[in-house]
Amino acid sequence: MKKLLVGNWKMNKNSHEVAEFFKTFNEHFSEKREAWIASQSIHFPIVEELKTSGVKAGLQNCSEHIDGAFTGEVSPRALKDMNGHFVILGHSERRQYFGETSRGLNAKVRTVMNEGLVAVYCVGETLSERENGQTLSIIEDQLHQGLNDQSKANIDNLIIAYEPVWAIGTGKTATPKEAQEVHAYIRSILQTKFPSFGDKTRILYGGSVKPDNIEELLAQKDIDGGLVGGASLKAKDFLALCGDK
Numbered sequence: 001m002k003k004l005l006v007g008n009w010k011m012n013k014n015s016h017e018v019a020e021f022f023k024t025f026n027e028h029f030s031e032k033r034e035a036w037i038a039s040q041s042i043h044f045p046i047v048e049e050l051k052t053s054g055v056k057a058g059l060q061n062c063s064e065h066i067d068g069a070f071t072g073e074v075s076p077r078a079l080k081d082m083n084g085h086f087v088i089l090g091h092s093e094r095r096q097y098f099g100e101t102s103r104g105l106n107a108k109v110r111t112v113m114n115e116g117l118v119a120v121y122c123v124g125e126t127l128s129e130r131e132n133g134q135t136l137s138i139i140e141d142q143l144h145q146g147l148n149d150q151s152k153a154n155i156d157n158l159i160i161a162y163e164p165v166w167a168i169g170t171g172k173t174a175t176p177k178e179a180q181e182v183h184a185y186i187r188s189i190l191q192t193k194f195p196s197f198g199d200k201t202r203i204l205y206g207g208s209v210k211p212d213n214i215e216e217l218l219a220q221k222d223i224d225g226g227l228v229g230g231a232s233l234k235a236k237d238f239l240a241l242c243g244d245k
């Protein structure tokens with residue numbers, strides 16, 4: 001399977017900058033690796049229109065409900081209807097600033113996968129948790145709570161992103177060895193939870209992924225791609241991550 005790079009644009013870019021990005025990106029993107037872009041929801045239709053056909057578009061969050069009286073929320077069904085492909089769920093910024101919990105995210109993961117979208121479910125430890133030797137137990141809890149009772153029929157629609165919180169936007173990356181250790185642990189949990197799917201589920205690494213560290217990270221056995229913030233904003237950098245100069 002091709003390596004997958006998911007760009008998380010967070011709350012960045014205006015419509016003009018979105019167009020600029022695709023002008024450069026589309027010209028050089030060779031589909032050597034897969035490229036997905038999660039823009040602000042308001043920009044989704046522009047991304048969908050301007051991206052080259054090899055790129056998939058999605059969002060950074062959505063509602064756990066498919067429709068109804070939920071003012072200000074974005075429906076995963078509406079996203080699917082607009083040709084959306086995936087939703088990032090449980091990013092550490094959502095957990096930190098918007099009070100999302102693994103238990104609460106369980107419902108979002110379920111709705112997103114039921115609607116035929118891919119759920120990119122994020123897990124990761126804080127610096128103090130790592131320093132206290134709690135990394136693996138935190139990851140295990142986040143996986144169990146978020147993935148408890150998910151239907152096996154939908155597991156093809158699941159991707160896990162391991163993002164150590166201390167590595168996000170800080171310039172500090174987990175070493176490839178540190179990342180691989182956690183990825184192997186995530187894989188072992190998935191294999192137990194979803195026998196016969198766990199081997200195939202893609203596990204992305206995120207946290208200060210840059211053109212100069214991507215190759216080493218992707219060379220690790222259980223790293224199937226990257227979830228990228230800062231370096232996904234510039235077309236040239238994101239192209240380099242996708243293996244295109």
Ligand code: PGA
Pocket residue numbers: 008163167168169170171206207208209227228229230231
């Ligand atoms: P970063 O962000 O690549 O800027 O560290 C990653 C993320 O938040 O998904």
